[in-house]
Amino acid sequence: MPNSDRISKPTSRRMSLYLRALQLQLNQGKAAISSKELGDQTGVKDAQVRKDLACFGSLGRPGVGYRIGDLHHQLRRLLGMDQTWKTVLVGAGNIGRALLAYPRFRNEGFDFVAAFDHNKKDVGKKIAGLCIQPMEELKKTVKQKHAQMGLIAVPPDAANKVAQSLVSAGVRGILNFAPIRLDLPKGIAVVNVDFTDALEQLAFEIRLSITEGKSV
Amino acid sequence: MPNSDRISKPTSRRMSLYLRALQLQLNQGKAAISSKELGDQTGVKDAQVRKDLACFGSLGRPGVGYRIGDLHHQLRRLLGMDQTWKTVLVGAGNIGRALLAYPRFRNEGFDFVAAFDHNKKDVGKKIAGLCIQPMEELKKTVKQKHAQMGLIAVPPDAANKVAQSLVSAGVRGILNFAPIRLDLPKGIAVVNVDFTDALEQLAFEIRLSITEGKSV
DNA sequence: GATTGTGAAGAGCTTCACAGCT
């Protein structure tokens, strides 16, 4: 295992980009890829790519580049894609159902073992092969199935309570789609995906690009 | 208008957090909030909050804090939430449909003026009051309606072509849900939301927290 | 007494540039 502790957040983000780029290269018969090429495909400078990949030891070969197969393997391992992650979904609204059906998740090692919703009308319905259970069964089921991850796709005012339940049932990390900050004990990983945030950033950048254009 | 050019990316991200936190405070009758309180609610240090808000000039009052109403107003303006953004959706699969129905978007000033899909089976269907149109009509409709933003929720191999069409039709920014890097001309804003990325980050962090726990 | 605004210090990230390997 590489020294994954010394890897900074910006680096681990880019690692995902590299993995995505390599997956496109895999079927093209090429054996090696240079830091320059990988950088061009991901929007990263070549020196940065090399620095990032340095945590794998001397993986690259001067004059040749990085062997695509090896690099792909290492990246998958680093990012935890070499194992199956038992995952539960909480909140089977529009977003939740779309996530359950997202084919890429299943391909990448995420195994949805349960789905829950507060709304009694939806309980019992099947989505992507999974039967929606009532919230009351959350703790019991998560423990029983040894789920390691939880996806939260409930309204913001319910999100923190759901998060606490998930954690107390043994989940180690949460992917949070609710636009609110989760208060969680140290040692529990959280990643937030906030659509409103994303759109605000976009609106901000559009305005910026317009005023820049005018002033320059 | 504040000097929005000098605002760094980390800062503008936090601005969204502050806005989200303030929206919760608005109905609670409090008049002012301190940088400490706002920081606690968003996971940011108080000094950082003050530095971020400094772009608005001397908005805070020593001994008191920031007037919630004023701050809310300024943040909305900075992040472009004081105007309506005409937005089109491309790709009416699971994700696309969930986004169209996401109530928060409409509340925040995003006005979906059209939706497109490649799949002839879905063309003509109505989702959230919008009729899905065929791809062939994209350019014409975007121009006609003067759409400023595009949401891309198509498979990765189609994303770049869609992006080019959107840009040539006059869109100024793109929110990209496809797990691929878009090659766009300078001056066009892009924000990426990648679910696989997010889950990989989560898996990585969970592993990290486990190994840390063991080694300490 | 509480809290802001900010210069200065500190920490972290990125880019450069080049020796060394194939």
Added chain:
DNA sequence: AGCTGTGAAGCTCTTCACAATC
């Protein structure tokens, strides 16, 4: 010649700490 690995430089972001203000 082409490319990696990396020390050093440069840059950006965060935190500290305190005078100024209410």
